Amino acid sequence: MLNLNIKKLKIDFKKNNLVDISFNIDDSTALIGESGSGKSLTLKALLNLLPKNLEVTKNIDSNFELNSNSIGFIPQNPFTSLSPMTKINKQFFCDEKKKVEVLKLVDLDKSVLNKFPSQLSGGQIQRVVIAIAISKDVKILLLDEPTTALDIENKKNVITLISDLKKRLNLLILFVTHDIESIKEICKNIVIIKKGKLIESGLTKEILENPKQNYTKILINSSFANKEFRK
Numbered sequence: 459m460l461n462l463n464i465k466k467l468k469i470d471f472k473k474n475n476l477v478d479i480s481f482n483i484d485d486s487t488a489l490i491g492e493s494g495s496g497k498s499l500t501l502k503a504l505l506n507l508l509p510k511n512l513e514v515t516k517n518i519d520s521n522f523e524l525n526s527n528s529i530g531f532i533p534q535n536p537f538t539s540l541s542p543m544t545k546i547n548k549q550f551f552c553d554e555k556k557k558v559e560v561l562k563l564v565d566l567d568k569s570v571l572n573k574f575p576s577q578l579s580g581g582q583i584q585r586v587v588i589a590i591a592i593s594k595d596v597k598i599l600l601l602d603e604p605t606t607a608l609d610i611e612n613k614k615n616v617i618t619l620i621s622d623l624k625k626r627l628n629l630l631i632l633f634v635t636h637d638i639e640s641i642k643e644i645c646k647n648i649v650i651i652k653k654g655k656l657i658e659s660g661l662t663k664e665i666l667e668n669p670k671q672n673y674t675k676i677l678i679n680s681s682f683a684n685k686e687f688r689k
């Protein structure tokens with residue numbers, strides 16, 4: 459079984475500590491916290507994309523090689539993650555057989571390969587981005603608020619798709635979001651962070667039913683309140 463253990467991740471800017479956390483991913487983990495809590499910095503640290511002005515101490519253990527092939531990244535805004543002037547076909551870095559195979563997994567016809575991003579719908583673009591992410595020998599998928607830019611219908615579809623891919627491809631998942639509701643279907647565990655520190659962690663079901671910390675209760679309530687508001 460795959461495992462990725464963030465034994466220590468400490469990120470400082472000058473004398474300010476921005477992140478100081480440790481947690482293990484052995485299935486699917488949601489990383490949740492209010493804006494500015496350090497979620498994106500944590501993802502960037504895993505992707506080796508932290509800006510040079512930050513001081514980083516990183517101790518990560520995994521039972522697979524952690525490199526650009528084993529990490530797949532799904533960004534917040536699928537619309538800006540594809541090159542607009544390049545046909546979908548040229549945005550993959552794998553052979554033709556693999557392209558068709560991963561497109562099938564995300565329920566897209568191979569005819570999209572011959573199109574430009576502007577010829578696809580928002581939901582189709584997000585599916586292409588997911589297909590590109592899984593076209594390598596991916597072991598862990600990092601998702602940065604992957605449904606924020608989508609409407610409710612597409613949001614539901616993408617959540618179902620990710621949940622399905624996780625099972626079929628046996629992937630580890632680290633899902634960053636503000637929206638606790640969206641991770642119920644996908645994530646077994648939750649890690650709650652505030653100002654770069656771990657506040658509470660455990661099984662999703664248990665934390666949603668019985669949050670211990672006030673901060674967690676507020677995050678859960680605001681997520682449900684938003685949902686009501688959007689109805």
Ligand SMILES: Nc1ncnc2c1ncn2[C@@H]1O[C@H](COP(=O)(O)OP(=O)(O)OP(=O)(O)O)[C@@H](O)[C@H]1O
Nearest residue numbers: 471476491492493494495496497498499500509511
């Ligand atoms: N390059 C940087 N230099 C200095 N401080 C930074 C840098 N990048 C991020 N920070 C600070 O680190 C903290 C955490 O930022 P981060 O982007 O990880 O938050 P986040 O939880 O992803 O927020 P959001 O949900 O709004 O995306 C913030 O206070 C931010 O201002």
